[in-house]
Amino acid sequence: MEKQKIILDCDPGHDDAVAILLAAGSPQLDLLGITVIAGNQSLEKTVRNACRVVQWIGADVPVYAGCDRPMVRPQIIAKDIHGESGLDGPVFPPLAKSPEEEHAVPWLIRTLLESDGDITVVTTGPMTNLAMALRLQPKIADKIRRIVLMGGAYANGNVTPAAEFNIIADAEAAHVCFTAGRPVTMVGLDVTRKVLCTPEIVRRMAASGTCASRLFVDLMRHFCRTQKEVFGWPGGPLHDPVTIASLLDPALLTVRPMNVQIELRSTQSYGRTNCDYFGYLGLPATADVAIDIDVGRFWDIIEEGLRRYPSAG
Numbered sequence: 001m002e003k004q005k006i007i008l009d010c011d012p013g014h015d016d017a018v019a020i021l022l023a024a025g026s027p028q029l030d031l032l033g034i035t036v037i038a039g040n041q042s043l044e045k046t047v048r049n050a051c052r053v054v055q056w057i058g059a060d061v062p063v064y065a066g067c068d069r070p071m072v073r074p075q076i077i078a079k080d081i082h083g084e085s086g087l088d089g090p091v092f093p094p095l096a097k098s099p100e101e102e103h104a105v106p107w108l109i110r111t112l113l114e115s116d117g118d119i120t121v122v123t124t125g126p127m128t129n130l131a132m133a134l135r136l137q138p139k140i141a142d143k144i145r146r147i148v149l150m151g152g153a154y155a156n157g158n159v160t161p162a163a164e165f166n167i168i169a170d171a172e173a174a175h176v177c178f179t180a181g182r183p184v185t186m187v188g189l190d191v192t193r194k195v196l197c198t199p200e201i202v203r204r205m206a207a208s209g210t211c212a213s214r215l216f217v218d219l220m221r222h223f224c225r226t227q228k229e230v231f232g233w234p235g236g237p238l239h240d241p242v243t244i245a246s247l248l249d250p251a252l253l254t255v256r257p258m259n260v261q262i263e264l265r266s267t268q269s270y271g272r273t274n275c276d277y278f279g280y281l282g283l284p285a286t287a288d289v290a291i292d293i294d295v296g297r298f299w300d301i302i303e304e305g306l307r308r309y310p311s312a313g
Contacts, residue, residue: 003030004247005118005145007108009066011039011125012049013082014089014223015240019124020050021212022244022305024059029247032111032119033062035104039125039169040078041086043068046125047099049087055097056215057309063097066104066129070170078165081226089222090215108133112140120247123149123177124240126166131173134180146183148247150240152273153189154258154289158231160271164189167262168271175262184287186260187242188273191253191293195242197224198235201299205306212309216302238302242293245301252301254292257285 008023008031010016023031034054036047047065054061069075082088100107108129112119121130121144130147133140151166151174159168167174178184197220206217220236227236246253259281263272275289 003028004120005030005032005115006120006122006247007032007035007111009035009037009121009123009125009129010050010240011037011041011046012053012087013040013046013125013240014087014219015238016040016124017049017053017087017219018216018238018302019240019244020053021057021216022241022302024054024057024061025212025305025308026248031061033064033107035064035066035108035129037066037125037129038068038075038077039166040082042077045086048095049085051095051097051099052087052092053215055095056092057212063099064102064104064107065099067132070126070128071131071172073170073172076169080230083222087219090218104129105132105136109137109140112143113137115143117143118145119143120146120148122243123147123151124243126169127151127173127177128170131176134176141180141182144182146185147177148185148187148243150187150192150243152186154273154275154277155190157272158189162263162269163271164273167273171262171264171271175264178260178262178286185246185255186273186287186289187246187253188290191290192239192242193237194293194295195238195298196233196235197238201235205303208303208306209311210306210309211312213306214312216306241302242298245298248301249297252294252297253290255288256291258287258289259283259285260287260289
């Protein structure tokens with residue numbers, strides 16, 4: 001089977017870290033590189049975290065540092081969820097893995113231009129890196145097979161009543177990406193809130209006994225606690241890995257084509273993904289919006305991914 005070529009643009013972040021575990025270990029995916037953005041924490045910390053995860057699992061994947069701030073708005077981070085380091089919880093060994101010298105944006109441009117148009121770009125943080133690449137070199141749009149993002153919601157946000165974190169952190173960037181004319185799959189809070197990593201799930205994954213499952217457990221103990229403290233969830237919604245899982249099993253998500261527009265002008269609803277669920281506007285669909293998920297299958301995919309790694313020893 002030919003591997004799907006992907007680029008993972010992320011801001012680790014506990015759930016981003018699990019997305020890296022899933023993508024790097026899959027025999028179905030060819031992870032060409034990890035581009036990193038400021039989001040869950042500052043760029044310095046998110047880049048360090050991406051390198052820590054890649055080093056932990058022994059993956060031969062380059063990491064590229066990208067933009068350290070949004071295109072227009074002031075920067076926000078999610079320290080209340082992900083902690084001071086952005087990956088609070090695990091105790092990592094001394095870091096030997098370093099990011100590449102090339103900036104993420106020119107690397108994205110070069111890699112996409114040199115491709116056969118067969119690369120899926122997965123974003124699990126603010127979309128600034130991809131948006132900047134599209135603005136600097138619009139020709140790359142035709143080279144993107146599909147954009148798959150964790151972000152937005154057709155119902156309720158998680159930063160404001162209207163907006164989800166990854167979109168509100170740089171709504172202008174999201175607008176650029178949604179209007180680039182490429183196929184988009186939006187994996188929003190409407191489905192990711194259904195995959196709660198409860199204590200039972202943590203125990204299930206711990207039984208795998210691999211180096212990846214050990215990291216998963218250490219990550220989730222912190223992530224689930226802060227999610228409960230901030231939102232009252234009985235477990236942490238494992239948002240970002242849903243993007244990767246949906247590539248591994250296209251039947252995982254139920255999607256509905258919708259016209260999606262990013263709200264940029266409202267003071268109350270800045271960052272909202274305005275999804276025309278019922279087609280009121282009569283406008284063409286611009287994204288396949290996830291509206292449901294096979295929760296049991298999702299956790300099977302996570303477990304299968306963790307079991308692919310060597311024993312924790």
